[in-house]
Amino acid sequence: MTSAPFDDRDGFIWLDGEMLPWREAKLHVLSHGLHYGGSVFEGERVYDGNVFKLREHSQRLIDSAKMLDMKIVTSLEEIENASREVLEANKITNGYLRPVAWRGCEEMAVSAENASIHIAFTCWEWPKYFFPKGGEDSGITLKTVKWRRPDPLTAPVHAKAAGNYAIGTMAKHEAMNAGYDDAFMLDHKGRVAESSGSNIFFIKDAIMKTPYTECFLNGITRQTVLKMAKDMGIEAIEATIMPDEIGDYEEVFVTGTAAEITAVGKIDDNNYEIGPLTKKMQDAYADLTRQKTASKNVA
Ligand SMILES: Cc1ncc(COP(=O)(O)O)c(C=O)c1O
Numbered sequence: 001m002t003s004a005p006f007d008d009r010d011g012f013i014w015l016d017g018e019m020l021p022w023r024e025a026k027l028h029v030l031s032h033g034l035h036y037g038g039s040v041f042e043g044e045r046v047y048d049g050n051v052f053k054l055r056e057h058s059q060r061l062i063d064s065a066k067m068l069d070m071k072i073v074t075s076l077e078e079i080e081n082a083s084r085e086v087l088e089a090n091k092i093t094n095g096y097l098r099p100v101a102w103r104g105c106e107e108m109a110v111s112a113e114n115a116s117i118h119i120a121f122t123c124w125e126w127p128k129y130f131f132p133k134g135g136e137d138s139g140i141t142l143k144t145v146k147w148r149r150p151d152p153l154t155a156p157v158h159a160k161a162a163g164n165y166a167i168g169t170m171a172k173h174e175a176m177n178a179g180y181d182d183a184f185m186l187d188h189k190g191r192v193a194e195s196s197g198s199n200i201f202f203i204k205d206a207i208m209k210t211p212y213t214e215c216f217l218n219g220i221t222r223q224t225v226l227k228m229a230k231d232m233g234i235e236a237i238e239a240t241i242m243p244d245e246i247g248d249y250e251e252v253f254v255t256g257t258a259a260e261i262t263a264v265g266k267i268d269d270n271n272y273e274i275g276p277l278t279k280k281m282q283d284a285y286a287d288l289t290r291q292k293t294a295s296k297n298v299a
Contacts, residue, residue, distance in 0.1 A: 012089040014082045014121040019089055025120060032115045033102025037163030040064035041100040043257045044083070046123070047289045049093040052257075054080055056220050061099055064159035065117070072101050074119050086121040096126035096258065102162075129197075129258040132181055132265065139265025139274050140254070142184035142195060144243065147171040149185055149193040149215040157215050172196040182254075184267050187215040192241040198256030200264075201225065201236075202249040203277050208236040221255040221285075228284050234277070251275040253282075261285050 013025035033039035041064075044057045051057070058079040065072045074082070083097055100122075103115040132140045147167050150157060155164060171183035175196075184200075187193040192211050194200050199222040201210045208229055210222060229236035246252075252264035252272045261282045263274040 009124070011124075012086065014086045014089075016118055016120070019085065022122075025122070027102070027118065028105050030105045030108055031102060031118075032104060032107060032112050033118075033162070035108070036103075036110060036112065037161070037166075038068065038070060038103030038112055038115065039100065039162035040068060040070065040102075040160055041098060041162060042160060044097040044099075045257050045260075045289070046087060046092055046095050046097055049087075051083060051087070051097055052289045053220050053224070054083060057257075058083070058099075060160060060220070061101065064156075064161055065101055067156045067159040068161055070101065070103060070112075070117055072117055072119060074101075079119075082119075082121045087123055090123050092123045092125065094125070094127075095123055097121065097123045126258070129256070129260070130181060130262050133179070134265060137274070139252075139263035139272065140181035141179075141266040142182050142264055142268075143175040143178050143180035144268055145171045145174040145183040145185060147174065147183070147185060148190075149187040151188045152215055154188075158213075158217060160217060168196040186243060187211075190243070192243055192246065195254050198254040198259040198262070200252065200254050202241060202246065203251035203253075203275065204249045206235070206277065208234060208277065208281075209239040209241060210236070211241050212238050219256055221257055221260070224288070225255050225261065225281060225285070228281065228288065232280075232284060234280075246270055251278045253278045260289075 009022050011022040012019050013022050015025045040061060042057045042061045044051050058076055062072055101117055101119040103112045104118050106114045106116055130140050132138050147170050171185055175183040183196045185193045185195060194216050199210060199219045201208050226236050246267055247270045254262050254264060263278045264272055
């Protein structure tokens with residue numbers, strides 16, 4: 001993976017219908033999306049040339065925009081075509097795809113009814129999201145942070161909206177500054193929620209549990225894992241999980257497009273084994289993401 005800044009790379013970016021040289025894909029400093037959080041995005045992984053769950057991610061981009069009262073005029077089909085075109089232009093067959101839509105410059109105020117909606121697609125190689133501080137075999141470490149997932153009536157919690165990530169960034173910084181890999185976040189009622197950029201599963205007595213998604217994104221990977229478990233005959237349920245019970249679990253993992261299925265070795269003072277069910281789900285997910293039939297991107 002290159003360490004060049006993201007605005008100074010070779011390649012191409014699809015911006016409002018045009019495939020531009022990477023460094024020329026710019027927006028104005030007075031864009032509404034920058035000042036008032038009028039921006040939604042997606043994160044998708046490409047495996048052997050196919051975007052895993054392309055249809056679901058493309059639809060979520062449109063749905064996220066709707067939740068923010070932003071009208072993306074680009075159709076589902078156009079979004080999928082642009083996704084394929086940018087991957088092809090950059091010759092990415094294994095990597096990460098990032099669509100983003102934002103409000104433009106016609107209005108510089110809280111209201112944005114007249115602001116145009118822009119959309120861009122870019123991609124890059126991104127083999128791994130987590131590099132556990134304790135080494136590859138130790139799992140990541142999570143720290144309970146002060147930042148919480150908000151009440152669904154105070155933020156568009158089910159949208160993949162840039163504004164929601166202000167909380168995630170502060171949460172992750174708090175955890176990393178304390179020497180941990182990521183944040184362990186509760187919701188506004190004190191229930192276990194997720195990490196800064198992934199959902200979470202707990203395992204005990206061969207039963208997998210994951211919190212209800214009332215206050216945060218119902219991840220596509222989370223949904224995939226629940227379905228995979230069902231197909232594999234493993235009991236996997238949604239549940240209310242309270243922080244005082246996390247020490248009772250044997251295995252923990254987080255799920256996300258970028259994180260895939262990443263084992264958790266420690267939350268605060270609780271240690272977990274990277275056990276058989278976590279490994280089984282990781283293997284099954286690796287198989288699924290590389291099956292052409294699992295992806296809607298097959299031309
Ligand atoms: C805050 C948050 N929760 C959960 C997820 C997992 O979502 P998905 O599995 O759709 O990538 C993500 C990643 O998109 C995220 O940013």
